[in-house]
Amino acid sequence: MLTTAEIKTLRKLLLAWFRQFQRDLPWRRTKDPYAVWISEIMLQQTRVAAVIPYYERFLSRFPNGRALAEAPQEEVLRLWSGLGYYSRARNLQKAAQQILAQHGGQFPQAKDDVMALAGIGPYTGAAILSIAFGAKHAALDGNVARVLARLGAVRGDLRESLRWQLLQRSAVELLDPKSPGDWNQAMMELGAMVCTPRTPQCLLCPVAKFCRARQSGEPEAFPEKRKKRDAVQIVLAAAVFSTPRGQTLLMPPPGNKKVNKPAADDIDTLVSRLWHFPTISVRNDVSAELRDYLLDSLPAGNGKLHLEPLPRIRHAVTYRNITVLPFRIPAAKIPRIPGARSIPLRDFSALPVSNLTRKIARAALLQSTEPAAKLALKP
Numbered sequence: 001m002l003t004t005a006e007i008k009t010l011r012k013l014l015l016a017w018f019r020q021f022q023r024d025l026p027w028r029r030t031k032d033p034y035a036v037w038i039s040e041i042m043l044q045q046t047r048v049a050a051v052i053p054y055y056e057r058f059l060s061r062f063p064n065g066r067a068l069a070e071a072p073q074e075e076v077l078r079l080w081s082g083l084g085y086y087s088r089a090r091n092l093q094k095a096a097q098q099i100l101a102q103h104g105g106q107f108p109q110a111k112d113d114v115m116a117l118a119g120i121g122p123y124t125g126a127a128i129l130s131i132a133f134g135a136k137h138a139a140l141d142g143n144v145a146r147v148l149a150r151l152g153a154v155r156g157d158l159r160e161s162l163r164w165q166l167l168q169r170s171a172v173e174l175l176d177p178k179s180p181g182d183w184n185q186a187m188m189e190l191g192a193m194v195c196t197p198r199t200p201q202c203l204l205c206p207v208a209k210f211c212r213a214r215q216s217g218e219p220e221a222f223p224e225k226r227k228k229r230d231a232v233q234i235v236l237a238a239a240v241f242s243t244p245r246g247q248t249l250l251m252p253p254p255g256n257k258k259v260n261k262p263a264a265d266d267i268d269t270l271v272s273r274l275w276h277f278p279t280i281s282v283r284n285d286v287s288a289e290l291r292d293y294l295l296d297s298l299p300a301g302n303g304k305l306h307l308e309p310l311p312r313i314r315h316a317v318t319y320r321n322i323t324v325l326p327f328r329i330p331a332a333k334i335p336r337i338p339g340a341r342s343i344p345l346r347d348f349s350a351l352p353v354s355n356l357t358r359k360i361a362r363a364a365l366l367q368s369t370e371p372a373a374k375l376a377l378k379p
Contacts, residue, residue, distance in 0.1 A: 001151065001152045001170060001173070002174075002210060006210060007173070007174060010174065010207050010210050011174070011176045011183070013206045013207055014183075014186050014187070014190065014206055014207050015176060015179060015182055015183065015186055016206070017186070017190075017206035018182060018185065018186035018189055018190075019182070021193075022185070022186075022189055023048070023189070023193075025039075025048065025052070026039075026052060026055060026056060027039035027055065028185070031131070031132050032132070033107035033128055033132035033133065034064055034065050034107055035059060036127075036128050036131050036132045037107065037124075037128050037132075038055060038058060038059065038092070039051070039055055040124050040127050040128055041088050041091075041092055041119060041124065042054060042055055042058075042083065042088070044085065044088060044124075045084075045085060046083065046084065046085070048192075050083070051083075054079075054080070054082075054083050057079060058079050058080070061075075061079055062076070062079070064105075065096045065099050065100060065105055065107065066096075066100055066105050068092065068093055068096040069093065069096035069097040069099070069100045070100075071093070073090070073093060074351070074352060076089050076090075076092070076093050077089055077090075077274060077352030078349075078350070078351060078352040080352065081274070081348075081351075081352040081353055081354070082354075082355055082358065084272070084354075084355060086272045086273065086274065086352075086354070087119075088119060091118040091119025092118075092119060094118040094119070095117040095118040095119055095120065098116070098117055098118065099117065107128075107132070109129065109133050109135070111125060111129065111135075111137070114128065114129060122140070123139050123140055123141045125137070126138060126139040126140070126184070127139040127141075127184055130180040130181040130183075130184050131181035131184065131185065132181070134180060134181055135180065136175065136177050136180050137175075137180065137184075138168070138171035138172045138174070138175040138180075138184065139171070139184040139187075139188070140164075140167060140168050140171045141188065142191075143187070143188050143190075143191025143192050143195075144167075144171060144184075144187045144188060144191055145158045145164070145167050145223070146158075146191050146195060146197065146222075146223060147187055147190055147191045147195045148167050148170045148171060148174075149167065149213070149222050149223040150195060150200070150211055150212070150213035150214070150219055150222045150223075151170075151207070151210055151211050151212065151213070152170060152212055153212035153213050153215075153216060153222055154166070154167070154222065154223060155222065155223070155224055156223070156224060157223075157224065157226055158223045158226075159226065171187075174187075190205070190206075190207075198220065199220065200219050200220065202214050202219055228319075229319045230319070231319055231320070231321045232264045232265075232319055232320050232321070233321050233323070234264065234265045234270070234281060234320050234321070234322045234323070235281070235282050235283075235286070235322075235323050235324075235325065236265075236267075236270070236279055236280065236281055236282065236322060236323070236324045236325070237279070237280055237282045237286045237287075237289065237290040237324075237325050237326075237327065238277045238278065238279040238290075238324055238325070238326040238327070238360050239277060239278040239279075239290060239294055239307075239326075239327055239329055240277055240310065240326055240327065240328050240329065240345070240360060240361070240363075240364040241329045241331050241334055241335070242328050242329065242330055242331065242345060242364065243330075243331055243332065243333055243334060244332070246344050246345050246346060247333075247334050247342045247343065247344060247345065248277075248334070248342070248343065248344070248345040248361075248364075249277070249278065249334050249335065249337070249340055249341070249342060250275045250276060250277060250340060250341050250343060250348075250351065250353070250357075251275065251276055251277070251278055251279075251337070251339070251340050252275060252339040252340060252341070253268075253273050253274055253275060253352075254268040254273055264319075264320055265281040265320075267279055267280065267281065269317075270317060270320070270322065270356060271354050271356060271357060272354040272356075274351075274352045274353050274354050274357070275341070275348075275351045275352060275353050275357070276353065276354065276356075276357045277326070277357060277360050277361075278293070278294060278297065279324075280293045282325070286325050287307050287309075287327065290307065290327060291305055291307065294329075297337060298335045298337065299335060299336060299337070305329055306329065306330055307327040307328075307329060308327060308328040308329070308330070309325070309326075309327055310326040310327060310328055310360075310363045310364055310366075310367060311326075311363050311366065312324065312325055312326075313326065313356075313359045313360060313363055315355070315356050315359060317356075322356070324356070324359070324360060326360045326363050326364065328364055328367060345361060345364060345365065346365065348361065
């Protein structure tokens with residue numbers, strides 16, 4: 001794609017730009033592989049601004065791999081609550097346990113050992129090894145792939161196997177062998193801040209003169225947009241029990257049951273396998289279907305249920321567009337269901353819950369006369 005001399009110039013320009021203009025992010029102030037690892041996992045499919053407070057709280061509670069490995073999983077998920085994609089947190093703890101058992105608690109430096117850890121793929125492994133240890137591995141994620149596609153005017157679906165391999169070879173070719181960690185971060189930073197998916201800021205780009213997409217006059221045309229999966233519409237009904245003392249009922253996570261390919265409306269998946277309100281997928285008569293479900297689930301003696309509609313909720317999980325129809329159910333006391341818990345509606349801080357569950361709680365609190373309660377569900 002470029003001559004040897006051009007590659008050297010490109011490296012020099014991009015690294016100089018990065019070292020002058022990079023964002024001051026907490027994980028860039030350390031080379032500790034544990035901290036770098038935590039940040040890379042949290043940043044997967046999540047905005048930087050959202051990650052920062054979670055990263056700081058997580059490291060404060062779990063300052064090293066042993067603390068993470070030995071913590072109750074519910075505590076790990078509670079600290080992750082609201083960040084989404086909870087399999088990341090579960091894999092983090094599993095990998096921490098692998099490191100403790102197989103590597104004496106020290107993050108491994110061999111690529112094969114790193115790749116054997118739960119939740120770590122080629123990009124994450126390359127990023128950690130290059131940033132923490134200065135290893136010569138090129139990290140290829142969506143941002144980097146977009147930069148490379150524009151530099152080389154690469155068309156087509158970048159995630160197609162052969163095209164992705166081509167981009168990986170380009171990433172390896174451009175990698176600065178003297179500063180691989182800074183180089184990988186510089187490429188990611190360029191994609192995040194300048195070479196953005198829409199309206200790339202070519203006038204601010206330190207390597208614009210090497211960009212074939214810019215030379216074409218249509219940098220936004222590269223890469224071609226991927227065809228999105230058709231959205232699936234799902235309607236849920238949720239029950240929010242409410243006592244005069246402000247208690248509500250949450251159902252437990254589903255445990256360790258495994259489903260090879262859950263249905264699109266699988267409740268366990270939609271609530272991220274965390275604590276949740278009694279929730280069902282509905283088809284026709286929402287209140288009747290929810291009432292029947294509750295009467296089947298509740299102990300005898302709870303035959304009279306008054307369902308008060310709450311404001312409907314919109315939520316999205318990957319390709320699913322979810323409409324939640326929540327109902328408040330006044331109750332003198334919370335019914336006893338095996339495994340379920342009675343907790344204050346205003347405060348979910350003791351349990352790991354998903355953003356969907358938080359939205360349902362907020363809808364119930366909007367009907368509350370306690371203004372302070374409306375603020376207590378912020379993650």
